[in-house]
Amino acid sequence: MRYPLLMRFLFLTFLLLCASLHADESPDTIAPIRERAMEHQKAGRFAAAVDDFIKCIEEGSKTNRTGRRAEYFARIAYNQTRMGNFKDARENMEKAPRQNGWKDEDPFLMEMRAIVFLATDQIEPALQIAQKFKAVNPKKAEYFEMVAQFFGGDEKCLATPLGRFLFDPEQLLYNGAVARNPKDLIARRRRAAYFLERANQQRFPNSYPAKIPVDRGGWAHLFDPATAAGLPYSFYASAFYDLSRALEMCSSQDEPFLRVRRAGAAYGWNAVAPKNSLFISAATIAGDLKRAQKQGALDVRTQRALGDFFSETLPPVDQPNYRPRLRSGIQSYSRALYFTRDESSLRDPDWLETPETDSLQKVRAARSTLIGFHLSGKPVALPDLPPLTELAWKDYGNTLVAREELGSALEAYKKALEFDPEFVPALNNIGTVYSRLGAFDIALEWFDKAVKADPKFAIGWTNRAGVLDELGDVEKSLASYDTALGIEPQNAQTWVSRGILAMNSKSWASGQNAFAQAARLAPQNSRYAALSAFAKFANENAELPKIDLSIEDKTWLSNFFGSDSLAESYASKGAADKVFAAREWIK
Structure with a gap:
């Protein structure tokens, strides 16, 4: 019985060896993807780098080349950290030690872990890695230890001439407040405001009275030690990171305001980034603005922040989006002024140096400036x-x-x-x-x-x-x-306008009545008939509508009656006949 078992073992060993040889002889399809991913990472195109490193993992699984999986997961985590995607970064860095190619003492992997730990407020694990690093690279270990102390708010980082040159004592205070309680939303928001002020001070020196030389700070020490001095994008990046963490823990009331602030940090980051680099995608910025406009429609701080964003990011006059941006800024300032009841409601609570008495005057002046820009040239x-x-x-x-x-x-x-x-x-x-x-x-x-x-x-x-x-x-x-x-x-169009407003407020019965009046006054108008059918259906199925309604009636008519998934949902409630009947009205 021993020999058959031995033969079976030898045969399986032979098959595995053949598979290994076959994998080694097969074309290396991962190398060009990895090379491209590294170029993206070096240029600051972090989202593109993440996509390519994921492709490296997928291609490795197909071709049995899994020796670098740990590196790929670590690099994915690193690039996600650079984008402010801390949740996924933490998860992927936790996966890295369980992958092929992981070595606890690997200098590269140790460095990646230390960076992700520091960026995600895990100061103690980062210090432990710095201690291990001393056996590999004492100079880099000393640097990591100082950076960890700096982000932990420990004044030991200022004990050496190098530390006093590298680190800003004012930021050290903000770091200490965050390190003591990483879930302290106010401390994190105030540090983000500090970063934004420093970024703008360096980018627009004539508009900001200098307090200290802006040559240190932000998270440049963490990601770009060689260029930690003199780059405003490190401050914008730092603000973006802190605001991203704040959004993970904030209330729904604060979310729209913080989204505008993060969009501003991302826009500034891209504006001063090295050539051919796009650190945060335009889609991410637009997504933050869209959600802020929707969620913070009645919030004075959010509307003022939106006005500030649009006024500070105006494109050149000859660009097609110049006037729409102007109008967006004017709209936001107008909403802020309409709902303002006192000066304090307009102030940014985190911007400690904002005067308490002139916010209203500033907003009015900013709005007047935009109106003047809109009318200029005519x-x-x-x-x-x-x-x-x-x-x-x-x-x-x-x-x-x-x-x-x-x-x-x-x-x-x-x-x-x-x-x-x-x-x-x-x-x-x-x-x-x-x-x-x-x-x-x-x-x-x-x-x-x-x-x-x-x-x-x-x-x-x-x-x-x-x-x-x-x-x-x-x-x-x-x-x-x-x-x-x-x-x-007898004005049918006024009835329709009132109906749209009622429907967008989810006042189904009121909307149904308004559209029915319009359809009665203008029976030849198929649009009014379709609106009336839609309102009747929504009113009779008030518990079903969960979608957001647009002012453009065609949009939400299409959303409601043009979606098969919605039709299936209503069919399960026994209302499919009304869905299809209403679709016929639209056709």
């Missing part, structure tokens, strides 16, 4: 014209609006008001111009003047409802629509 001075009546000035203003000469149009409407200060069409049209600019609170003031001059002016009430909706004041907006419909109950 002739504001009116030509010499023969004496005109208020009606003629109003018509001339309308012509200028059609030519997108909004600054001149405002002047023309104001000329009309010189003849009659309560000339309702001019008051209304000035509000319309400011609404087009995104200055909704200013537009509201003019619409208020229009309906005060003529309480029966239905268009003014409708326009007033529209800007209140833009400002996020749903209750007052619905009330204005109701006033307009009380004056002109």
Whole structure:
């Protein structure tokens, strides 16, 4: 019996040897992927590096080349740390020791672990690695130990001339506060604000009074020891990292504000990054802004931060997104000013040096600047014209609006008001111009003047409802629509506008009634019929709708009735017939 077992063992050994030889002789398909990943990592394209290192792991599994799996997991963790993706970085670094090719004493793997440990607030494990490193590279071990002390808030890092040269004592205080309690949200946010101030101080030295020489700090010591001095991107990166950690632990109330701050840090990081490098993707920045705009629509701090972001990141005038960015900034500042009840609500709580008394004035000035930019390049001075009546000035203003000469149009409407200060069409049209600019609170003031001059002016009430909706004041907006419909109950479009607002507020019955009125008034309009069918369906199945509704009715009609998964969901509730019936309305 021994020989058959021995023969079986030898045969299996032979097969494994053949497989190994075959793997060694097969073309190395991983090497070019790894080389490309290393280029991405060196250039700061961290997301692309992560993707390629994952491909290395996948290709290695296919070709039985798994000797570097530990390295790939470590590099993935490193690059995810550079992107601020700490959760995944921690998980992948925990996986690395369980992979082929792992050696506890490997200098590279020790260095990767130390970096990820420090970036994820694991100071003690990082210090332990620094101690082990002394046998491999005493000089680097000493450096890692000082960096660990620095991020741990330990003043020992300042004991040597090198430490006093490298490390900023002010940041050391913030580091200590974070190290004592890594889950202290306020401490982390304040350190992020400190990093942003230092970054902006170095990037825009004329706008910031210097306090200390900006040649040290951030997390450059951790990632780029050779270039730890003089690079503002290290401060932007540091702010991005801290804000990413803050977002992991913050409340839903603080999330939108912190997302704007992180978008600003990411934008600054990319702006000063080395050529051909993109540290944080445009999609990540846009995602933060989109979520902040949605979640923080009624939050004063978030709206002010959005206004600051758009005003500070304006593209060149000749770029196609210049005016949309201007309008976004004006909109955000307008919402902040509309909901502001006191100075404190506008202040950034983490920016300790922000004066307590001039926030309102600063926001108004910033908004005025953006409005001025929006109107610039268009002739504001009116030509010499023969004496005109208020009606003629109003018509001339309308012509200028059609030519997108909004600054001149405002002047023309104001000329009309010189003849009659309560000339309702001019008051209304000035509000319309400011609404087009995104200055909704200013537009509201003019619409208020229009309906005060003529309480029966239905268009003014409708326009007033529209800007209140833009400002996020749903209750007052619905009330204005109701006033307009009380004056002109036969206006189908006003009923539709009110219905859209009601549906976006998930007031299904109110929306159903509004759309039904529009469909009754204009039975030939298939769009109104589709809206009415949709509202009826949503009202009868109020517990089912879970999706976000867009102001664009086509979008949410498509979302509701054009999705097979939703149809299946409703079918399970016995409502599929209504789904398909409503789809027929749309067709």
